[in-house]
Structures are given as C-alpha cells and as structure tokens.
Amino acid sequence: MEKLTFIHTNDLHSHLENWPKIRRYLDSRRRELAKKGSVITVDLGDFVDRWHPLTEATNGRANIQLMNEAHYDVVTIGNNEGIGNAKEELNHLYDEANFKVLLANLHDPKTLSAPEWCRPYEILTTKAGTKVGLIAMTAPFPLTYGPNGWDIRQPMELLPAMVNRLRKQVDVLVLMSHLGLSADLRIAQDLPQLDVILGSHTHHLLPEGRVENGVLLAAAGKFGQHIGEVQLFLDEEHRVKAAQAYTIDTEELTTFAEDAEEIQGYLDKGHSLLHAQQVADLPFTLKQDLSSEHSLIRETLKAVKERGQTEAAVLNTGLFLTEIPAGVVDADQLHECLPHPMHLIRVTLKGADLYRLILEMEKNRFFLRQFPVYGMGFRGKIFGEIVYDGIDYDPVNRRVLWQGAELDFEQEYRLTTVDHFMFVPFFPTIEIMGQNEFLFPEFIRSVLGHYLETHYPM
Incomplete structure (x- = not known):
C-alpha cells in the first residue's frame, strides 16, 4: 500500500516560543516519511498575529520567512491574515513565499476574481501517482472583510460545486478549513465525497481525529502547542483503504540550548524595529x-x-x-x-x-x-x-x-x-x-x- 501523510499546523498566532521545535519536527519528520511514502505539509491559517512585535513591525512578512524555512507545501489564511492586514498589506504578504497559498472564498469586488496571491484549489501528485486535491476555505466575516475591500463568500455557496468537479479528477480530496469545528461537522454531513477535513479557527484539538459521515476530521489546537498528522493508506488503484489521525504534543519535543536565544531574538528584533518608528x-x-x-x-x-x-x-x-x-x-x-x-x-x-x-x-x-x-x-x-x-x-x-x-x-x-x-x-x-x-x-x-x-x- 501507498502511505500518504499530511502534517498540519494551525492557529499559531505568532506564538513563536514553540516555533524552533515545530520547524525541526517538520524538517525531520518530512525526511523520515519521504523514505516510505509521500508527505504534504500544510498550515491552516492564523499563523500571523500582530500581538507579536516582529509581526507588527514587518506587517507579517517575518512570519512568511519563518514558514519558508519550514518548507510548507500549501497554506491558507485565517481571519488574522485576512482582517488583521489592510488590503494592500495582504496583497503583498506572500510576495516572498516559497509555498502555494490556497483560498476559494475570497474575491476582489473590483475585479470579481480571486486575488493574485492565491488560487482556490491545488492538485498534487504523489510519487506513486496518486492525485491529491486540496481546497481551502476561511471563516466568512462579511462585516469586516467588506469594509476592508474584500468580498468574502459563504463556504457552502461554492464548496459543493467544487467538490463535485474535483472529485472526478482526484483520488484523494482534502478540505483545508479555517471555518471551525461546527462548520466542519456540517460540511462532512453534506459532502461525504471529501476524504479528510483538516480543521482550525476554533482552536479545537482532536488528538485521534474524528470520523463524521465517513469523513476524517483532524485538528491540532492552537498556538503551536500541538502538531497534527493524518496518514492515509491507499491501494494500487489509489483508493483510500485506511486512515488515521493523531497529534504530537510540542512540549514533549526536545528543547535545544539555543532555542531560548532564538525566541528572544524574534522579540528583540520586533521591539527594535518598532522603537525606531x-x-x-x-x-x-x-x-x-x-x-x-x-x-x-x-x-x-x-x-x-x-x-x-x-x-x-x-x-x-x-x-x-x-x-x-x-x-x-x-x-x-x-x-x-x-x-x-x-x-x-x-x-x-x-x-x-x-x-x-x-x-x-x-x-x-x-x-x-x-x-x-x-x-x-x-x-x-x-x-x-x-x-x-x-x-x-x-x-x-x-x-x-x-x-x-x-x-x-x-x-x-x-x-x-x-x-x-x-x-x-x-x-x-x-x-x-x-x-x-x-x-x-x-x-x-x-x-x-x-x-x-x-x-x-x-
């Protein structure tokens, strides 16, 4: 059987005190898993939060550099990226990103199309030839997205048609959701064509995942306190035969002597940049x-x-x-x-x-x-x-x-x-x-x- 693993993080909210451990885990775990199968690394949004001085001083771009170092494959945005940045700032937040940004329910009302920095979905092909479809949706807050110059759509306005169209093109279909647990449960009931929903936004933790109407839900809490993994096992016809989800407690990962200096360095640099203004x-x-x-x-x-x-x-x-x-x-x-x-x-x-x-x-x-x-x-x-x-x-x-x-x-x-x-x-x-x-x-x-x-x- 082919083994396909998704490593997922979410709602870090610029809590960089956990970042050195997360970065090391993503790097070592990806190399380990790649020896026996395929791995896709994703972040589900709210990685950026302006409470941290370095995030504030750089309009979130320092966070994107950190994500580059971790070699994410695909990410989506949360409300902190979408509303916590002015439109012009968000339009340039991912200029230097070396990963793909997915988002299906945000549009520019002037152009009536998605912003240039994202695309609604992505199809990736594993080493064994399995086609993996990923769709991303973020929490719709029209009261705040609208005045900020965006048209935010309700997920179920768009998702059923996207799922039906993509289901015919892929072997595995995954929703990257920054919608919250209650929304994920409703989507699983309405769209059992999905294989996996990777969840976030409401900071819920599903240590062993949850199966709802045949759809596997996974979520890794908040602030980088946990890292999530979903493992799928596929037969020669690229059909999912088994699936499991679990989380890793970041606190239990090895702390290096230089971690404290790195974490303090992020704070010091942010304070220094802001102090100069x-x-x-x-x-x-x-x-x-x-x-x-x-x-x-x-x-x-x-x-x-x-x-x-x-x-x-x-x-x-x-x-x-x-x-x-x-x-x-x-x-x-x-x-x-x-x-x-x-x-x-x-x-x-x-x-x-x-x-x-x-x-x-x-x-x-x-x-x-x-x-x-x-x-x-x-x-x-x-x-x-x-x-x-x-x-x-x-x-x-x-x-x-x-x-x-x-x-x-x-x-x-x-x-x-x-x-x-x-x-x-x-x-x-x-x-x-x-x-x-x-x-x-x-x-x-x-x-x-x-x-x-x-x-x-x-």
Whole structure:
C-alpha cells in the first residue's frame, strides 16, 4: 500500500516560543516519511498575529520567512491574515513565499476574481501517482472583510460545486478549513465525497481525529502547542483503504540550548524595529489612572472621536496594558500599550436605542470591571471600567445625557467605539439596532498614534 501523510499546523498566532521545535519536527519528520511514502505539509491559517512585535513591525512578512524555512507545501489564511492586514498589506504578504497559498472564498469586488496571491484549489501528485486535491476555505466575516475591500463568500455557496468537479479528477480530496469545528461537522454531513477535513479557527484539538459521515476530521489546537498528522493508506488503484489521525504534543519535543536565544531574538528584533518608528513628543505622561489630569483612556477617547468624527465615544480601561511616558513616543510603546487587532466602529442609534445601550453598559459595569476576556481580538486580561466621552449617566434618575442635554428618543446619535464592543455578548443593542460602520484600515493603536502625532508633533 501507498502511505500518504499530511502534517498540519494551525492557529499559531505568532506564538513563536514553540516555533524552533515545530520547524525541526517538520524538517525531520518530512525526511523520515519521504523514505516510505509521500508527505504534504500544510498550515491552516492564523499563523500571523500582530500581538507579536516582529509581526507588527514587518506587517507579517517575518512570519512568511519563518514558514519558508519550514518548507510548507500549501497554506491558507485565517481571519488574522485576512482582517488583521489592510488590503494592500495582504496583497503583498506572500510576495516572498516559497509555498502555494490556497483560498476559494475570497474575491476582489473590483475585479470579481480571486486575488493574485492565491488560487482556490491545488492538485498534487504523489510519487506513486496518486492525485491529491486540496481546497481551502476561511471563516466568512462579511462585516469586516467588506469594509476592508474584500468580498468574502459563504463556504457552502461554492464548496459543493467544487467538490463535485474535483472529485472526478482526484483520488484523494482534502478540505483545508479555517471555518471551525461546527462548520466542519456540517460540511462532512453534506459532502461525504471529501476524504479528510483538516480543521482550525476554533482552536479545537482532536488528538485521534474524528470520523463524521465517513469523513476524517483532524485538528491540532492552537498556538503551536500541538502538531497534527493524518496518514492515509491507499491501494494500487489509489483508493483510500485506511486512515488515521493523531497529534504530537510540542512540549514533549526536545528543547535545544539555543532555542531560548532564538525566541528572544524574534522579540528583540520586533521591539527594535518598532522603537525606531518615532511618532510624537509628549509633554506629560499618559497614565492609566482614570483620575489623573492626563488620563490615557480619556486622551484615547478624544482620538477615537476625532477619527470617527463623532461627538461621543466609549472605551474600556482593560484595553490599555501600559501607560505612555512623557517624551518621545514610538510605535513600540503604542504596540505594548494596545496590542489588540481591533478596529473602530461608528455606531448610529436612535435616542431610545442609545438609552437602552447605556443601560446595558451600566447593568454590566460592575460585572465587567474584573471580568477576564478571551479572544475576539482582545489581548488584555480583564475588560475593566467602561468610560464615556460626550455621554453622562445619572444613576439616581436613570437619565442618559448627550453633551449634557436630555436624549431625544427619535433623534439619531453617532458614537465611536472598538469593534470588540459589538462582538462581546454584553451590549446586544449595538448589533441589533445599530447602523454600524467599520473604520478601516487602522487599529486602535494607530488611531491613538496619529492623534498624538498631530497634537504633539516631534
């Protein structure tokens, strides 16, 4: 029988503390497997995450160089590549890649075609002549892909036709999915013509895989903590006769003495590159203390209002991880303070709905003050205190004031906040009743940086 192995990684999120072990494993395991069969190495997206200073400083291109060193065969993108980069940045992210990028459900609305840096599928031929078809899909977030200049399609709009067409051309058909486990399970039910779904996005770990409707599902967790392998055994007619999936715990792989220096080197280089980007000259320290004369969050609220061109803004203190000291401000300080890949949204609400939104915030205020938040672009520890600018709340009389005046329940009001406020479940009025406009391509740190550069120039 022919033995065909897929080695897969996913959702590294720039956690380069595991990268030296992963790179060595991919290299040695590929050479070992190649002696007795064929091997295909894939990454399923979210390899890039701008929380890491080197990723931020290079717009993710340093990550692509690391992937080149690991000799991946094919990769796809996750939402961190697709939304965490401006369109122009994504269009050049893979300029130096020595691997193929697959993605079937992203299009440029101007050209009505896929971007030049990817193709929807690939057919590879093994040493034994087996034809392997690979299709890639990424999580569809039209609310954020659209304002960033992309047309993102729902997978099942495209996948059935692609699977039916490719199934006739290949012996093995694999979906590279950055869609999440629930989507993968539905796809397996609807499209049993697939042989394997290599999964990611929801950071699920399937240590021994999972068979659903005859389709083998595999997934390797998050942050490079595991590496996945799928082994297929094929007969002389190139038909799959047996399959198995398993994961390798990265922590159990051998640590080399030089690993710590390499990992620290990535951080040091990123900090150095960002430190060289000087932004502003502050005459005072912006402190995390809300009562300070020069409060960091209150200065950022001004920046957010200015970018959104609104009279009011809302943020939470948990976004701010460090203060910004007096003197020359550089991109490294802004990144340390606000590492989140968050964009701003401009929210338009009628007065009655704005009243409801503020009461939602007040109801959750004490709960959120020490509430730990994970994911959805948040890179801090706790949500923290909710802070308004341009809005006041009178708890005794349950009154909401806009610029010091009573709300008109029929009038429309516009405020600016971070997209995170729409994604967390605590303020449903934003998503249900708001007319929401995503402001691309800046992250919140870029908005603050531009404000400081304008008001406190070098």
